[in-house]
Amino acid sequence: MIASRYAWRSPATLILRNRNWNIRRLPRLVTRSISSTDPSRYPLQSAQDTAQGSAKDVDPPPPPPKQDAGPSLRSKMLEAAATSFASIIILGAGFGIAGYAYHKTYKYLVLKKMIKAFEPGDPVLVLAAMGKDVAPSDSTPATHWVRRPEQEIVDDIVAGRDSGHYHLILGEKGTGKSSMLLEAMRKVDGEGVAMFEAHADLEIFRIRLGKALNYEFHEDYIGAYFSERGPRDTTALLDIERALNKLEKVALKRRTTVGRPLVLIINQMHLIRDDEDGKDLIELLQQRAEQWAAANLVTMVFNSDNYWVYERLKQMATRMQVLSVVDLPKSQAIAALKKYRERYFRETPSSAILEEVYDRVGGRLAFLNRVAKSNDMLATCDDILEVEKTWFLNQCWILGPEMDDDVMDQQKWAAAAFVLATALVDKEAEMDKTYDPELGHVLPSVALHEAQQIMTRADFVRAFDRLNLFNITSAARVRAASVPMHRALREIVREPGFREHLQGTIDRIADIESLGRTRELVAKDLVLGGKYEIRPGKGKTGGLDVVLREKEN
Incomplete structure (x- = not known):
């Protein structure tokens, strides 16, 4: 079914x-x-x-054999741990190799960038050429350029031909120190030369040094993101030391290839403050300058207007050479003024006008350039004289015998300035000649220690140098800051009644100091009619004995 x-x-x-x-x-x-x-x-x-x-x-198939149980929990944990450990090792090794490769590549790029900073062409030359309307790499000298006698020395320094020393260029403001350095750099097209301006703030000094050397101070270093404290978390002075270390490596490579030292120019060194931080910075720079000059690696050039920089460097100087830059002599000053005038107005002034201009402003290039650009040169000379006179009076005019005692400290400083000015004007009458037909003006001067003795103070004269009231030369001679300033001092000192006014101020300062040192004692018994008997003391120490006598009725 x-x-x-x-x-x-x-x-x-x-x-x-x-x-x-x-x-x-x-x-x-x-x-x-x-x-x-x-x-x-x-x-x-x-x-x-x-x-x-x-x-x-007939014969049914046998049942399939039983399979063994799976791996135990312990074996699974060991396998997972081994896999994780291998992954960590691979990742760690990968990151370590990548980080090491990045670090080495970064250091190589840092040196390569710094080498480019010393290749031909420099931003300083570009800016200077824009002001003179010439090409930065133009090898022909400008028609308005005045060749100073020190130009050949500066050319050898900047070109690297003068090695084994470091240099301090010292002179008054406006004498053409920076212009000579720029002209020497232009002749070599900035090859192997770096230049920057100093500053009072160490952070700004650090930034300007890094810009000149094309160095970032590890601020673009990615490895700082993976650390609690990056390489930049430090002081400006340590960053400057790091930059100089890199510069030394670049100089070592250059010596094997080129054979000439690098040149590092620090302009306006007097802007560094005369305090502990400024002294540390100058000491750091001078130590490097001494080492590099001995090894012919880097030639450092310091440019300054003030004498205190020379005093600071003189303490540890072994290989330093000082180049003093002063006003142009009469013949070169007149030639410079003539070239300036031809460039600006396409005219040739008469010799009488040129002589008169020199008599009023001297051979200072800054004054000559300013006069040459004006329509009325003699009126501009009078303006320069008035500006210098006003500057001196505003800084240190004396207040006379009626001054208040609160301004005594400032009046000490002002009176010392006029005492020194009076001494310089009086010394002019004692000189054999104050004007040379070839050299021009011969300004009266006194030695630095004599100036301190005249003022009875040793700390004021350097402050006068910083304010461009007086100038301290490299030979430690004190004189007026310029020819117009000396003419202004002469006019002030020769004014009627000035010496009496100065003496009254000095007497008033002495009276205030005397009052400050005097103590007044009042005896009540004397006020009430009592009497004291003063007689020699009988003790071993001597002295006076004061005995009160009874009041007589």
């Missing part, structure tokens, strides 16, 4: 419709159903199924 019921269905249909049947009985059932049907319909299938069914009936 079962065979007749499922005879027309296939074995797959039987499996799908009878899921609850025993799977072992299914082949036998299928065989029976097929055998009960017509064998001619499924000849091949019937034979195969019959053979399979008989084989299963």
